[in-house]
Each structure stands twice: as C-alpha cells, then as structure tokens.
Amino acid sequence: MIEASGLRKSYRTRRRGKVTVVEAVRGVDFSVQQGAIFGFLGPNGAGKSTTLQMLATLLRPDSGDATIAGADVRRDPGEVRKRIGFVAQTSGTYLNSTGRRDLILEAQMYGASRATAARLADRVIESFQLKDFVDRQIGTYSGGQRRRLDVALGVIHSPQVIFLDEPTAGLDPPSRARMWQEVRRLRDEGMTVFLTTHYLDEADTLCDRVSIIDRGRIVAEGTPSDLKREISGDVVSVDLAAPDTAGAPEPATVLEAAKVLAEQACVESCEIIEHTLRLYTDSAATAIPQIMRALSAKGIEPGAIETRRPSLDDVFLAKTGRTLAD
Amino acid sequence: MKHVRDTWLIFQYEAALQVRNPVGVAITLIQPITYLLLFTPFLKAVMDVPSYGSAFQVYVPSLFTATGVFNGFFAGFALLAAIRQGVVTRSRVTPVSRISLLLGRLFMHALLIEFQAIVVTVAAVAFGLRVRFGDLLLALVLLAMIVLLSASVGYALALLVPNEGSLGTLINSIAQPVALLAGVLIPLSVAPLWVRDVAYANPFAWGTNAMRSIFQGDPGADVVWQSFLITAVVATAAVILTSRLFNRELA
Numbered sequence: 084m085i086e087a088s089g090l091r092k093s094y095r096t097r098r099r100g101k102v103t104v105v106e107a108v109r110g111v112d113f114s115v116q117q118g119a120i121f122g123f124l125g126p127n128g129a130g131k132s133t134t135l136q137m138l139a140t141l142l143r144p145d146s147g148d149a150t151i152a153g154a155d156v157r158r159d160p161g162e163v164r165k166r167i168g169f170v171a172q173t174s175g176t177y178l179n180s181t182g183r184r185d186l187i188l189e190a191q192m193y194g195a196s197r198a199t200a201a202r203l204a205d206r207v208i209e210s211f212q213l214k215d216f217v218d219r220q221i222g223t224y225s226g227g228q229r230r231r232l233d234v235a236l237g238v239i240h241s242p243q244v245i246f247l248d249e250p251t252a253g254l255d256p257p258s259r260a261r262m263w264q265e266v267r268r269l270r271d272e273g274m275t276v277f278l279t280t281h282y283l284d285e286a287d288t289l290c291d292r293v294s295i296i297d298r299g300r301i302v303a304e305g306t307p308s309d310l311k312r313e314i315s316g317d318v319v320s321v322d323l324a325a326p327d328t329a330g331a332p333e334p335a336t337v338l339e340a341a342k343v344l345a346e347q348a349c350v351e352s353c354e355i356i357e358h359t360l361r362l363y364t365d366s367a368a369t370a371i372p373q374i375m376r377a378l379s380a381k382g383i384e385p386g387a388i389e390t391r392r393p394s395l396d397d398v399f400l401a402k403t404g405r406t407l408a409d
Numbered sequence: 410m411k412h413v414r415d416t417w418l419i420f421q422y423e424a425a426l427q428v429r430n431p432v433g434v435a436i437t438l439i440q441p442i443t444y445l446l447l448f449t450p451f452l453k454a455v456m457d458v459p460s461y462g463s464a465f466q467v468y469v470p471s472l473f474t475a476t477g478v479f480n481g482f483f484a485g486f487a488l489l490a491a492i493r494q495g496v497v498t499r500s501r502v503t504p505v506s507r508i509s510l511l512l513g514r515l516f517m518h519a520l521l522i523e524f525q526a527i528v529v530t531v532a533a534v535a536f537g538l539r540v541r542f543g544d545l546l547l548a549l550v551l552l553a554m555i556v557l558l559s560a561s562v563g564y565a566l567a568l569l570v571p572n573e574g575s576l577g578t579l580i581n582s583i584a585q586p587v588a589l590l591a592g593v594l595i596p597l598s599v600a601p602l603w604v605r606d607v608a609y610a611n612p613f614a615w616g617t618n619a620m621r622s623i624f625q626g627d628p629g630a631d632v633v634w635q636s637f638l639i640t641a642v643v644a645t646a647a648v649i650l651t652s653r654l655f656n657r658e659l660a
Contacts, residue, residue: 141498164504173494193504
C-alpha cells in the first residue's frame with residue numbers, strides 16, 4: 084500500500100547569517116502492507132514528520148521515490164491526495180469555527196456537494212461520537228475531543244491510507260486509550276494506518292509493524308515482538324544511587340562498576356544511563372548473584388536492582404547507543 | 410471550473426468566520442469612521458473649501474485607496490494565523506485547487522474592505538457627500554482590484570518574513586511611503602514635481618486619481634480606464650508571483 088525507497092530531504096537554516104544544511108531524512112526505505120497499523124518510532128527531531136510530509140505531498144523530496152495506493156508522490160501528487168488522509172501534529176482548525184462546519188468544508192474540499200458533505204459529516208459525527216460538542220466552537224473542546232475531530236476530518240472521505248502525526252501527543256491516559264481504540268477501528272474497516280510516535284508503549288501495543296528511525300535513518304524494522312526477540316534474554320538495571328541518600332554516585336564509581344560488570348561472562352553488553360547501568364544478560368536469575376558479587380568485590384553498593392523483559396527502548400538503545408526517553 | 414468552485418468554497422468559509430467574529434466586525438466599522446471624523450476637518454481647513462461635502466469629495470475617494478492599501482498590506486497576518494493553526498496544511502493535503510487557497514482568501518479580504526468602504530460612503534453621504542450610484546459601483550470594483558494587489562503583496566511579505574514582530578515593522582515601513590506616494594493623505598497635486606514623477610510608478614497613485622475622478626462625477630476621464638488597466642495587470646502579476654511563493658515547497 085505504501086512503498087518508499089531512498090527518500091531524502093535536507094533543509095537550509097540560517098542562524099546569525101551562517102547557512103547550515105540539516106539533513107533531516109537521509110535515505111529512508113520501507114513498505115507497508117494494506118490493512119496494517121504501521122508505526123514510525125523515533126525521538127523528536129529524528130525525521131519522522133519530515134518523512135510523513137513527503138509522503139503526504141506537503142514536501143518535495145530531494146531524491147527517492149514513494150508510491151501510495153498505486154500513485155506516485157512526485158509524478159502524481161493530485162492522485163495521492165485523493166487517496167490519503169493526513170492528520171498533522173498541530174490541529175488544522177480555527178478556534179472560532181465549529182466541528183460540523185469544518186467537517187462539511189473538508190468533505191467539500193474532496194469534491195463532495197454540499198448535501199453529500201453534510202451526510203458524510205453526520206456519518207463521522209456518529210462513528211467518532213462527536214455529537215455532544217460538534218456544534219460548539221472548537222476553542223471550547225478538550226484536548227481529546229479536538230484530536231478526535233482532527234482524525235474524523237482526516238478520514239471523512241474514506242481514504243485508503245491515513246497518516247497520523249503523533250496522534251496522542253499531549254493527551255491524558257483515558258484520551259490516549261480512546262484514540263488507540265479509534266485507530267484500531269479504522270484498521271478494522273480496511274484502512275491502512277501510518278502513524279508516527281515517540282511513545283514506546285504506543286508503538287508496542289498499537290502497531291502491527293514498526294520502523295525505528297534515528298537521525299534521518301531507519302535503524303530497525305519489524306513487528307514489535309520480533310524486534311524485542313532480537314534482544315535475547317533479560318534486562319537487568321542496576322541503580323547505583325543509594326536509596327537513602329539524595330546525592331548521585333561519583334561518575335568515577337559509575338564508570339568503574341560498568342567496567343567490572345561488562346567483564347562478567349553473564350553480561351552481553353552494558354549501557355550507562357546517568358547513574359543507572361542497563362545490562363543485557365542471558366538470564367537474570369543467574370546473572371544477579373554474579374553482579375552482586377562483582378560489585379561488592381569492588382566495594383560498590385547498588386541502590387536498587389530491577390529486572391524486566393526487553394522493551395522497544397532496549398532495541399533503540401542497542402541500535403543507536405542512546406535511549407528514546409532522553 | 411474546479412478552480413472557480415474551490416475558490417468560492419474557501420472564500421465563503423473564510424468570510425463566514427470573519428462575520429462571526431464580533432470584535433473583528435466592530436473594528437472594521439469603527440476604523441474608517443474614525444478616520445473620516447478626525448481627518449475631514451483638517452482637510453476642510455487646509456483646502457479652504459466651503460463645506461464638508463466638498464472636502465468629502467476629495468477625501469472619501471482617497472480613503473478608499475488608503476483602506477485598500479493598508480488593510481491589504483496587513484492581510485498577511487491572517488495568513489500567518491491560518492498557517493500557525495495548521496489550517497493551510499490541512500487544506501493542502503486535500504485535492505482542493507492550489508490557487509483557490511490563495512484566491513479564496515484574497516477575495517475574503519476584498520469583501521471586508523468593500524464593506525468598510527460602503528460604511529464610509531454611507532456615513533459621508535449623511536454628512537453631505539454626493540455621488541451617483543453607478544459611479545460608486547465603479548469605484549467599488551476598482552477598490553476590489555486594488556485589494557487583490559495589496560493583499561497579494563501582504564501575503565508575499567508574510568511568506569517571506571513569517572514572524573509577526575518583524576512583519577509589522579516591515580509592513581509599516583513599506584505601506585507609509587506607498588500610501589504617501591499614492592496621494593491618499595495629501596493630494597499629489599501639492600507635491601513637488603519629482604515626487605509626482607516617482608508616483609507615476611506607483612499603481613496605487615493611479616488608483617487614487619481614478620477614484621477622485623469617479624467621485625467628481627467624471628468616470629469617463631482617461632485616468633479611470635488607465636487605472637483599471639494598470640491595476641489589473643499589476644494585480645494579476647502579483648497574484649501569480651505570490652501563488653508561486655505560497656506553493657513553492659509542495660510536491
């Protein structure tokens with residue numbers, strides 16, 4: 084349904100008279116199957132939105148190709164626009180308009196007559212349950228209501244592909260859960276969903292497939308469970324801050340502990356995140372005693388030890404050496 | 410046909426929102442009346458004319474051009490607001506005609522300014538201005554064309570300097586000399602010769618002169634058709650260039 088190969092985009096920015104070229108997206112490839120929820124996961128500034136804008140014909144790629152529902156983004160942007168819906172990160176509505184007014188305009192912009200547009204608006208008002216507030220001014224909506232209206236606007240013409248840029252950014256937990264429900268419903272109705280997110284749990288629970296993007300390049304691609312399986316075993320986090328003291332441990336202590344633990348046979352790799360060591364091990368059950376022994380041999384007292392199954396953040400860390408939470 | 414339909418669509422949506430904004434409507438009404446009330450007494454004294462009616466005969470047409478120039482140049486702020494709120498992006502991902510996104514908004518500004526001009530005229534007629542209905546219609550058509558030109562320039566400036574703070578300063582420093590050289594505050598007939606020569610290159614100066622001829626009951630004067638022609642040509646060029654700027658990054 085979506086094929087992209089070698090997409091690139093760089094910007095020129097001018098700061099204090101100096102022109103610098105920022106390579107926002109540097110050669111991105113992926114393909115999305117029909118009826119999937121495809122997640123583009125990455126930290127802020129990784130190139131997610133830029134890629135999305137190129138797919139949605141808002142930005143001309145410097146090079147590379149993309150085809151959406153059979154239409155070429157460069158050669159036939161008009162055809163692409165008919166087949167897709169796009170919900171940007173910032174809402175696309177005036178605060179003093181009403182939801183219904185904008186829904187009708189949206190359908191008319193896709194070529195519907197006034198009467199058809201009113202009918203299409205009624206349909207999404209029903210399916211997204213907007214009835215209680217749709218005739219009020221948009222400025223009075225809650226964050227979750229406004230976001231639901233945004234998505235309803237994006238799909239009013241029943242597109243084959245819907246692009247959602249950070250659909251749950253800034254929403255409270257109940258509104259996020261609600262939005263996930265709506266996204267799954269769109270997928271179940273046969274739409275292909277392409278979304279960007281910087282939330283791990285969203286990529287993990289909502290997406291059928293995930294591409295992890297960092298600094299304009301895709302660093303990993305697959306189903307969330309496949310990606311996590313690549314990181315074998317358990318993750319052991321060792322927090323070196325003593326539980327009853329306020330201060331963080333000496334940086335030298337952290338480095339020494341990391342060095343000692345990385346030498347242990349049971350530890351595959353070790354990453355330092357502030358005063359916490361994240362250790363990748365075959366099995367936490369056998370690794371923890373060894374870790375404790377090695378640390379006490381050096382006279383280091385860990386504040387807390389925690390073990391868990393690998394998450395997508397561990398995948399990101401393994402591929403980039405940084406964590407998404409930074 | 411699609412361009413016309415889509416332009417109408419954007420125009421009626423944007424215009425309806427303006428009408429629903431009571432503060433905006435109040436400002437639109439109060440602004441020209443204030444000008445009229447404060448400036449005409451000066452003009453009457455300076456020009457040494459017998460009545461307010463004859464002062465209005467000179468000042469109302471130039472007020473038409475002045476509101477056209479100033480409001481048009483400042484129209485870019487509305488575009489920046491639409492861009493900031495994501496309204497422009499949202500319409501750009503739809504198949505709606507690209508030029509309609511610009512034209513629909515320009516016509517919305519033209520409508521607002523026509524409305525102001527009508528308010529001014531009604532107020533001035535109450536104080537003694539005399540103008541034939543047909544002449545007034547002709548002046549309103551010319552005003553709409555002037556607004557298409559000035560609002561295109563205003564949009565282009567906003568796209569080039571997308572920062573509200575600097576944009577205000579920039580517009581002021583351009584609009585003031587343009588308005589002076591259009592003879593909207595002080596008639597160009599009292600200006601030195603070299604200023605009058607410079608004003609020949611200002612399409613808005615032609616507009617002011619044509620407006621005065623129309624209001625003096627002489628719509629057949631050469632300056633009227635010349636002004637229509639010049640404004641039409643320059644406005645078309647401005648709309649085309651601004652449209653290029655507006656759509657430059659799109660696929």
